[in-house]
Amino acid sequence: MKVALIGVGQAGGKVTERLARFDADMGFEAVQGALAVNSAKPDLQSLEFVDTQLIGADRVNGHGVGGDNELGTEIMQSDIQQVLNGLDGRVTSRADAIFVVAGLGGGTGSGGAPVLVHNLQQIYDIPVYALGILPGQNEGSLYQANAGRSLKTIAREADATLLIDNDSWHEQGESVEGAFDRINDKIAQRVGLLFASGEAVEGVGESVVDSSEVINTLRAGGIATLGYASEVASEDSADNIRTVMTVARQALLTGTSLPNATTADSALLVIAGKPEAIPRKGVEKARSWLEDETGSMQVRGGDFPLESDRLGALVLLGGAERSERLERFMERAREAKEAEERDTDPAEELTDERLENLF
Ligand code: GDP
The missing domain is CATH 3.40.50.1440 (Tubulin/FtsZ, GTPase domain)
Incomplete structure (x- = not known):
């Protein structure tokens, strides 16, 4: 993109x-x-x-x-x-x-x-x-x-x-x-x-993500989050099926930019690594797991070819505002705002009963 x-x-x-x-x-x-x-x-x-x-x-x-x-x-x-x-x-x-x-x-x-x-x-x-x-x-x-x-x-x-x-x-x-x-x-x-x-990579198969998939994932509007995790890839492609599942899980559950935001309207799962190390079966499994976990029927997916010994999962969530972390933050912001107003409102200070009168 x-x-x-x-x-x-x-x-x-x-x-x-x-x-x-x-x-x-x-x-x-x-x-x-x-x-x-x-x-x-x-x-x-x-x-x-x-x-x-x-x-x-x-x-x-x-x-x-x-x-x-x-x-x-x-x-x-x-x-x-x-x-x-x-x-x-x-x-x-x-x-x-x-x-x-x-x-x-x-x-x-x-x-x-x-x-x-x-x-x-x-x-x-x-x-x-x-x-x-x-x-x-x-x-x-x-x-x-x-x-x-x-x-x-x-x-x-x-x-x-x-x-x-x-x-x-x-x-x-x-x-x-x-x-x-x-x-x-x-x-x-x-x-x-x-x-x-979200950039087309020349010479690589059709599963590469394109920018419209990033844009469509964000079309839900509201709050988006991004998670990432990676692990060393193995020579054995069966092992890599497990690795793809592990990194996808970690990206969503522990590697996200907004902790505990897992409910979303849409999601995009990008698996990055050497094309020959990315197992189709693993990607499909991880995608359906992500569907269950986010409660979204719109989970897009694709590969990102990268010269690396590792396999990485990038998870973008769209419409992820129903998050406990965000609610806690907004509560903190409201309390802070009230405290700021109390601190700066002289009229409130004048009627504050904890203050003793001078005479
Ligand atoms: P501004 O220059 O008036 O817009 O204010 P700042 O950008 O300095 O600070 C705004 C907020 O950004 C604060 O909550 C800081 O914690 C955060 N912040 C400041 N610098 C950095 C930074 O380099 N990286 C990150 N991640 N956050 C920062």
Whole structure:
């Protein structure tokens, strides 16, 4: 699937850069263009591999918006034309879809990405997707509240929102901040493989996935998730039937970008590896298992030929919002929002009975 990427905010820019670099390193050529947009100049200056666009210079002078996502929204609204102009040539007729990438808990990405998605939808006929990063549980309440509002808005505006929970791909005991680099690498590999898997590969049989299957899987709208797992392939094809089942199971149950999201409207299973190591029977078995597990009758499947000693399973779920993890997050965001309002509402403080009067 040929894509144009636009990263908004710090996380959006960093992840976009990783994705573009991974795609180039692997020689996939799925990423047609990548742009990073931010109100913080230093964040843009740290990027080397993507084009950059500073916004809001007249309001915040390149210093960013802190955690103020309403300001992030306003700045994107005022400078939207500049951003859209910067896209000319990147969203060529060859792009099958646009992905707007952002951390939903901050300011610029959280507030700006939904506005950008909304405007892109008015202009382009190709699907506009969001790749949204949810704050980890240990991040502060402002991040949770911001992400709740941003997610609600972006999920409404985008054709689908692929969610990555910052808690899902980091190792136990590691702080989220310390893990960003590794999480970003994982995002780049997995999402990069998804883009590439929707590319026709010359000279390989018909079971290769094409971009319309990715788009059809995301057609359910709402929330999408992505899971991945891999294991060393064996010489013996009977063993590989078992390996395909194992990696498909792990990809869905433990390797997913949003933990415990297993109910979905549609799914796509891509098995990656050397074509001769991919057993048809294993792929069919894994696909029907995925049908049972997700409760979806629309499970697509295909192979992705990759020069590797391993067999990998990539599982994309569409319409996966009925998830316990997501409900817990929205609850956390609501509570955080209430707490923020309590903290900032002087009238409430005045009537707070726990405070003693001076006289
Ligand atoms: P913005 O620049 O104002 O849009 O805000 P940030 O992008 O810095 O932060 C928004 C959210 O993204 C926070 O919840 C952070 O946890 C998360 N975040 C920041 N940097 C990274 C990163 O490099 N990788 C990942 N996965 N998440 C990040």
